[in-house]
Amino acid sequence: MTIKPSIKKSKIIIRRWREDDIAGLVQCQKSVYQSDFPTDSAHDRRLFELEFKKFPEGQVLAESNGMVVGYACAIIVQLDDSQPYYTYSEITGDSTFSTHDPSGDTLYGADIAVHPDYRGSGIAGMLYSQRMRIMKRYNLRRMVAHGRLPNYHKYVGQFTPEQYVAEVKERRILDPALIAHYKAGYVVKAILFDQLVDRSSMNYTTWLEKINPEFSDTKRRIASTPIKRPVRRIRVCTAQCELKNISSWDEFKRNVVYFVNTAASYHCHFLLFPELFTLQLLGLLDSQASIQNNLKELATLIQRYKDLFQELAQSRGLYIIAGTHPVLRNGKVFNTAFLFTPTGRAYEQDKLHISRSERSTYAFNPGEAIRVFDTPMARIAILVSYDIEFPEVSRLLVKYGAEVLFVPFATDERKAYSRIRFCAHARAVENCVYVVIAGNVGNLAQADSLMINYAQSAIITPSDFAFPTNSVEAEADANTETVAIAELDISNLLLQRDIGTVRPLFDLRVDLFETQSKVPIEVIRCD
Template sequence: MIDSAKIELRNLQVQDYEELKESMIKSYHSMPHEYWTKKEIKTLIRKFPEGQLCIEIDNKIAGCALSIIVDYDKFDDNHDYDSIIGGENFSTHTANGNVLYGIDVFIHPEYRGMRLGRRLYEARKELCEHLNLKSIIFGGRIPNYSKFASELTPKQYIDKVKLQEIHDPVLSFQLSNDFHVKKVIKGYLSGDHESKEFATLMEWNNIYYTKSGNLVKSTKTVVRLGLVQWQMRLFKNYEALVSQIEFFVDTISSYQSDFVLFPELFNAPLMAEFNHLNEAEAIRGLSEYTDRLLETFREFAINYNINIITGSMPQAVGDHMYNVGFLCRRDGSYERFEKIHITPAEESAWGMKGGNQVQTFDTDCGKIGVLICYDVEFPELPRILKDQGMNILFVPFMTDTQNGYSRVKICAQARAVENECYVAIAGSVGNLPRVANMDIQYAQSAVLTPSDFAFPVNGIKAEATPNTESTLLVDVDLDLLKELHNFGSVRNLKDRRKDLYSLKLRKKNKS
């Protein structure tokens, strides 16, 4: 479990050296005397600062990726490690090269299992694309080969790793991150007895590479959303529900999604154990799981490198019960959001109270907003969020009948048009016959858009099959919103008559 872990992916600094050295020694336990000198790290940072990446957790270096740029046309595939990196001065590095060459990646043993290596590899890919380099190449160790060398050639070993008949901690990871084996090299790294001094020359091709070069730096504008259409059913226990959560997070993150959205009150199946209580007491019992689920979601956000919008859960604050959710960012931070408008059923059955927080949230994909179900039926809230800079509105919902669902969808679609934004809605399906007030569900999750030439004619980017557990993966282009705002057929935001009316959020103290 994590408490207040803060994860930051950043460029390595010279003052990080002592922690870097300690992490490397522990990472390469079989070669404890092989670590970079401070002079070498200084040289790398001076020559190519943006190519030296590290992950810091709670002010401690947890992982590192070092690289240079080389003119690969001057080398052939049979090179060795020392010749390709140019010795301790890295003399082969050139800003005019065409390949990003990886010279080291390692993760401190204490932080393995958090998928930090994948995060470093993704950062390298983004750097390769940004610098308009042809590919990423490096020599990869095959540390488990020594166990099979007497019976398998390197080629046979690699083939078995590809077929997952053998697991190699390095090669298996590289293959799962879209690298392919370009060649087997003999004598690549002197002293690598675990690999029998063999190495796999690994390559990842930049499909956006253009020979012309001179690309200007551009900000990422296409954001991938993953929506969970959650099946309501009874779970054997809390751990079984968490396992289902992780399945969806794992699945959606494997498609390199930026966000995953869960529905409102998705954890309602856990209420079955409180059926002997009245409805108000049962929802309070369910709220006892909220803090545990928050910590679980925070772990998953870090481990799977994805921003998670947790849907909503009941939370007791003093004598009051609120319907709340959390944005768990992939850097370990999180924020809380509240349902502002409580339905009559929530108030009468559960004694729910409306929250007071209306705000956008900063993410690595820009500002977002989150409104829980009924809240999207009040146009003032999304307009306030849009005025704060929101481009994507997430709406976790729970509706029992199709007419209830239609209210949410129709209003969400109107909000997309009014506010020139994308709206993602995700709900639950199925039934819970043993849970009072939660017995039937209806949903069709969707991503909704403005209605203009750059968008689908019906304002629906994509939608799931109704009443079937599934995921929905959708790319949304934020640049299209800018074009709409400036050149759209109609300009809903620009054409507001502020000389006649205005909208203002009042500050209110929490009760």
């Protein structure tokens, strides 16, 4: 790298942050990471302010001619060494530094960055020196950090991440971030995958540690509680609904309330209904009209449908994936799934893939948006029926954090059902993700394509020693109106992605192929 003469001569000042530095910090971060991270992953002003307020002594920057040209963030934490490696979000409280613990024994380096125009001028070394001073000043046992591998994308086909790190250590390959960590005295303890979405590093991250040789244990005999990885368990219920010829809205409501009350009585967090189970309401419409006209008429009931499920989700404290219901937009009909939250909010996910029969029979149109719903219990996504048969979508959703895939479906006979079931198992194995499927049973004379139904709803797991032998946590009896309920351990799922017998997400040959979305993946934070 060639450094401009004007930059060479400029004086670099290393100091702590001040409140009026926040705008400059935001701008510096954008300059550093704009090509490597999704725009939604960058800090906003609020997060920098939270970090500064929580531990101002740990936040330093480099300044040149009044401009922020580098910065380093750190907090003190107490980690449990018996636990597997922590994620960035776990240690930093999702970048808020709410986990800062003055009685801890570890300095965590949350971020360090140098403006591209000032790299090679020794700023990184000066910032690391400040971190060392903080570690010694507070008599901390060690420093730890997650590190990037920004040049790994150039060598991904030649070396595994472990081999690449070894090559950089011997200086046979140049990686500016890793070499800077080595110069600072860090040791690479592990290589992790999918800690961050980082294109240049191919989503690989190093876990780094530097021991404080001056640490005095006798000076730090203060009882402290380590950050424990939260045990995240959710209980899910999949409703296997029998389609019936009903004569009133109240009759439909009674059927819905039955399943909601069942899920609530078993203390479930999530309840899944089948695809198009609201077609029972066709019995309230003109039996002589075409199915396509009736679907448009059914779409006019959308507000009653939403009001019903919003009230039930709120009153029962449930996250309800309320199957799908026809939605009319600009004269086009979409097969849309809805997520209703305990706070009364409603979120939509259109069916993305429309089969030949759905186009001809229902005139459904395909959706465009791909969404992950970040709930306090788990990150979930909804794939409507046929969507589960396309592995690319599931892989994209998991890349953006999905932990459970909910699949409402409607299939008429055993072979159609088997396509859904087998693909659900495949997606669970490929992505180390839970998959919950819910289908209809019974018959519905008003809808030609739903005259018969076959379903065996199930809650499906990956296939490894930590999960059931048949990779099924629970399943309903076939072709019977009932529910299946199971408890899913989200913490264990994420752990198995790192330590499982096979690690499909870790072992991807991204040098040969890559799954990319042509539209932004929306991560929606739900209350």
